[in-house]
Amino acid sequence: MAGLRDAFRLDRLFPSLAAGLVSGILIIVLDISLAALLFSGEMSGRVSQGIGLTLFGSMVIGTVVALTSSYAGSVASAQESPAAIVSLMIAAIVAGTSATAAPDTRLATVVVTIALSTCVTGLFLLLLGALKLGSLMRYMPYPVVGGFLAGTGWFLALGGLSVMVDAPLSLTDLSRWLQAELLVRWLPGVLFALLVLLASRRYRHFLIIPSMLAAAVALFYVFLWVSGTSAAQAGAQGWFLGAFSSGGLWRPVVPSVFAAVAWPMVVAQTGSMGTVMFVTAISFLLNAGGIGVTVRQDLDLNRDLKSLGVANLISGLGGGVAGFHSLSFSALGHRLGVDSRLTGLTSSLLCGVVLFFGAPLISFLPRFVLGGLLLFLGLSFLVEWLVDGWFKLSRADYAIVWAIMLVMGTIGVLEGVGLGLALAVVFFVVNYSRADVVRHTLSGRTFHSTVERSRLYRQLLRQKGDWLYILELQGFIFFGTADKLLDAVRRRLDDPTLLALRFIVLDFRRVVGLDGSALLSFEKMKQLAEARDVVVVFTGLAPRVERALKRDVLCEADAALWRTFANLDHGVEWCEEQALHTFEEVGLAADYRTARRVRAASLARSALDALLCILAPEGDADAPLDVSDIAACVAEYVEWLDVAAGTYLVRQGEALRGLYIIETGGATVRLDGPGGDAVRLRKMGAGAVVGEIGFYLDVPATASVVVDQPSSVAYLSAEKLATLEAEAPASAAAFHKLVARSLGERLSSATTTIEALMK
Numbered sequence: 001m002a003g004l005r006d007a008f009r010l011d012r013l014f015p016s017l018a019a020g021l022v023s024g025i026l027i028i029v030l031d032i033s034l035a036a037l038l039f040s041g042e043m044s045g046r047v048s049q050g051i052g053l054t055l056f057g058s059m060v061i062g063t064v065v066a067l068t069s070s071y072a073g074s075v076a077s078a079q080e081s082p083a084a085i086v087s088l089m090i091a092a093i094v095a096g097t098s099a100t101a102a103p104d105t106r107l108a109t110v111v112v113t114i115a116l117s118t119c120v121t122g123l124f125l126l127l128l129g130a131l132k133l134g135s136l137m138r139y140m141p142y143p144v145v146g147g148f149l150a151g152t153g154w155f156l157a158l159g160g161l162s163v164m165v166d167a168p169l170s171l172t173d174l175s176r177w178l179q180a181e182l183l184v185r186w187l188p189g190v191l192f193a194l195l196v197l198l199a200s201r202r203y204r205h206f207l208i209i210p211s212m213l214a215a216a217v218a219l220f221y222v223f224l225w226v227s228g229t230s231a232a233q234a235g236a237q238g239w240f241l242g243a244f245s246s247g248g249l250w251r252p253v254v255p256s257v258f259a260a261v262a263w264p265m266v267v268a269q270t271g272s273m274g275t276v277m278f279v280t281a282i283s284f285l286l287n288a289g290g291i292g293v294t295v296r297q298d299l300d301l302n303r304d305l306k307s308l309g310v311a312n313l314i315s316g317l318g319g320g321v322a323g324f325h326s327l328s329f330s331a332l333g334h335r336l337g338v339d340s341r342l343t344g345l346t347s348s349l350l351c352g353v354v355l356f357f358g359a360p361l362i363s364f365l366p367r368f369v370l371g372g373l374l375l376f377l378g379l380s381f382l383v384e385w386l387v388d389g390w391f392k393l394s395r396a397d398y399a400i401v402w403a404i405m406l407v408m409g410t411i412g413v414l415e416g417v418g419l420g421l422a423l424a425v426v427f428f429v430v431n432y433s434r435a436d437v438v439r440h441t442l443s444g445r446t447f448h449s450t451v452e453r454s455r456l457y458r459q460l461l462r463q464k465g466d467w468l469y470i471l472e473l474q475g476f477i478f479f480g481t482a483d484k485l486l487d488a489v490r491r492r493l494d495d496p497t498l499l500a501l502r503f504i505v506l507d508f509r510r511v512v513g514l515d516g517s518a519l520l521s522f523e524k525m526k527q528l529a530e531a532r533d534v535v536v537v538f539t540g541l542a543p544r545v546e547r548a549l550k551r552d553v554l555c556e557a558d559a560a561l562w563r564t565f566a567n568l569d570h571g572v573e574w575c576e577e578q579a580l581h582t583f584e585e586v587g588l589a590a591d592y593r594t595a596r597r598v599r600a601a602s603l604a605r606s607a608l609d610a611l612l613c614i615l616a617p618e619g620d621a622d623a624p625l626d627v628s629d630i631a632a633c634v635a636e637y638v639e640w641l642d643v644a645a646g647t648y649l650v651r652q653g654e655a656l657r658g659l660y661i662i663e664t665g666g667a668t669v670r671l672d673g674p675g676g677d678a679v680r681l682r683k684m685g686a687g688a689v690v691g692e693i694g695f696y697l698d699v700p701a702t703a704s705v706v707v708d709q710p711s712s713v714a715y716l717s718a719e720k721l722a723t724l725e726a727e728a729p730a731s732a733a734a735f736h737k738l739v740a741r742s743l744g745e746r747l748s749s750a751t752t753t754i755e756a757l758m759k
Contacts (some may be wrong), residue, residue: 008471013342018073019333020346022210026329027062027077028354029213031055032362033370035084038114039158041168042094046107047241051362052249053114054078055355059348064311065325066344070300071291071341076311080377081283082276082322084155085413089113089272093265111319111442116255116266117273118316124277126309134301140282141424143397144369144417146385147404148279151231151416153589154409160374164189164367166238179688185238189368190414192216193375197383201378211501213369220366225398231364239366249359255320263426276322277414284308284324291327296333353701371666396427421740433480437473437486439510444468449573450669458745461576466499468575472568474510477519486521493532500536501573502582507540507568509540514548522553535578538564539571569680633731638714643707650691652707658717659739660690665711670705678704692739 035050043050058077065076090110099105128134141467162168164186165177166374176182195213224234234240285301304325312322333343354361385401400423408416419595443467448458475481493501504525529536538549541564546554554562564572638661643649649660652672662684668681681703684690694701695718707713718726725732 001196014581015338016169016333016340016342017346019329019338019342020585022327022351023075023326023332023345024344026095028055028351029365029370029373030135031351031371032241032365033160033163034078034080035080036163036367036370037083037087037156037374038090038161038321039110040087040159041091042699043090043106043110044166044593045242046069046110048249049111049251052251052355053082053111053319054321055313056250056318057118057323057350057561059351059355060315060318060320061308062344062348062351063152064382065307066341066348067306067346068303068307068310069325070294070303070307071297071330071331071339072341073333073343074291074325075332075344076323076325076411077329077347077351078307078321078323079280079283079326081149082117082280084152084159084270085276085279086114086117086321086511087155087159087345088270088413089117089269092269092272093262093577096265097262102260105260105262106635108257109262109265110686111253111271112257113266113273113315114321114368116318117269117276118312118320118322120273120314120316121277121280121322122309122312122314124309125281125312127305128281129302129305129309132302134285134305141400141402141421141428143393144404144420145282145286145395146389147401147420148282148408148413148417148730149381150401150405151408151413152279153378153385154405155378157373157378158374160189160193160371161186162371163374166367166370182294184400185368186371186473188220189372189375191319192368194371195380195449196372196376196397200380201383202416213373216369216372216598216650220369234366234476235363239368240363241365241367241370242363244712249362250318250355271414275417277444280312280322280324281305284619287325287327287330291325291330295331295339305562330725336392347497350682354510396431398426398722400424412661424552429478429480432475434486435475435481437477437481437485438471439474440470440472441488441598442470442472444470444579447572448681449576450570450680450687451573452578452669452682453576457580460580464499464579467502467579468505468572469501469503470505470507470568470572472507472510474502476512476542477514477516479521482514482518482521489525489528493528493534501532503535503537504529505537505539505568505571505575508538508542508545509568511540511542511545513542514545519548519552526553526558530558535560535575535679536562537571537575538583539568573683609670634716634735635714635726637720638716639720641713643711643713645707645709645711647707648704649707649713650701650703652702652704653700655700656691656694658715659695659720661714661716662686662688663714665704665707665709665713667707667711669703669705689739689742692743717747 031054032051035052035054036052039047039050045433061076061078066073069076072544076342090113093109093113094106097109100631120682125594130552165182166184175234190213199208199212220239224231229237231240284305287681288304308324315321329347333340359538385404389398389401400420403423404416406416407419434684444467445462446465447470448461453461469489470487471488473485477485489504494607526536528534538546538554541549546564554564563571565574638664643665649667650656653694664686666683666685667688667690668680669684670680672678684705690713691701721732724735
């Protein structure tokens, strides 16, 4: 309530009242137009009660929303989109009611149908807000919403023309509408609607519409004065809605009304009531998004849904029409510099005054103005989605908009929306199937695990890398994308320019799900792998994806054909280990030069010898020292340590005081998170150098290095390295060169991987 008291400050009071008065006047005129739409044709004699229902709905909904909404400047009222659906319901009731039925039966059935549709809408909105599902309705496809709004615009446009002449528009009697008697009734309204539409699209000032309404009414009375026609004569000629009594317009829904209701006709409108329910929810969320953008404030959608649900429920109990927030009226106060609850309360109060005391004034509003306002609203929807939509929508989405509108206009609302949803799904499947489910295609040449290996092994993995085929998958895998994935595997298996495959790695880290048809493609892939002696490795499987694959693909009966790992790094590590084992047993026997270097490494006296032997450039005749001499020299300055599993060689964030060279065993480089979680960055084995980057850059360690098995390491401290540089500068320089070569090769490998990921 503090916000409401603040609205009565003088600097905020008058702008709030001005915005509320302008909004209230427009809401009243719109409500009268909606009532004329609802109670047209055979029900036109009851239009005064229809005006009472629309004004009552605006008064109640506007008051509740103004007091409880998350945005203080919210203005709400009965709205045209649900009213358009309700008008179809009323037309169906009138058409289905026997001509001999009592007038009270028809009226009671119509009023109760309106009340029930609004109550059901209120309960639905309340449920959405209570379950915090405010964002759920935003998943409705955009072209379906646009098609529905275009269809709503069509109904409003036809309804506006019908209001002008007090007769339904039919394609069978278009010639009658061109006769002078009817032409003079609807032509001024059409001109008025077109002028308002052009002006509102050209100018964005909030006074454009109210000033043009006032000008149209004034010109009408000037015409009557010039032609010498009295208001009574104009009313007799059908220029007004009718003469209303001086009493109140609203008649509450009392229990006695239910006895006169034709309940089968009410039940027959259940589907349309559901349409009103969804239309109101979607329209509100669209308007709420627009309000948030306009006022630059995030609205609490769940709170507003509950507020709107209560408002519609109370309105429905009194027979009011469903409604929600108005984008233009809610933005009006903000444009005047105030966001005040007084704006919505003022417009609601004005609706209440007219509802209970203003019936005589309504009698003097000309039909062509009210019908023209409805026509303007309808044309606004049609122009936005059928004209502007051509420039802002894809051709497929634009076709959906047209299809929905045509089906809504010729068959029915539910059929149109259903067709639109079906078309949206079909287009989505077609478009999504064109998207590549493979995010990246890699091989053993371009991607390696984080295991730190010797230079020799790194060379081997690069040279023989075509044995490994890595596919990083993404999105949802279904029949359209799964077939493309299977074709990619077939092409790789049949490529004669590359080495025969041994491993196919499928990374599912970015896969959100798969359907049953995709399982068949993976089963076929496994059959291809069996025929070519290839192992399929699955990594990064989400639990539900793994459960689906276990039904038909990951079978224990053929477990030799597949493997699963928690992530891509561990999967590739396993493939590399299998490949290196094969290279050592078979592949290297025919490679004299590589075999010679492997023998040299194996005959070295220590891991330090092996490291230097492997790092040394092949055939470097100009090297100042032999590798064994370098190793022997450096070995005099290192300290040999036996460390247990779990020992930290390097702690993240601490300064590095030397280098470690692993002789036997291994260690893991990991990034420690603030919550105690750790991420593996690299795995290091015998011959690996530890801490060289931080040591050479003289910066704290960016990660921890933990021994993961009992190991033997050589420790070269900064002091010992300085002594080596002073006493044996040639050996020290050669050692630095070899370590730099190792770092350079690691950087080159990372660059190659990055280049592959960017393709």
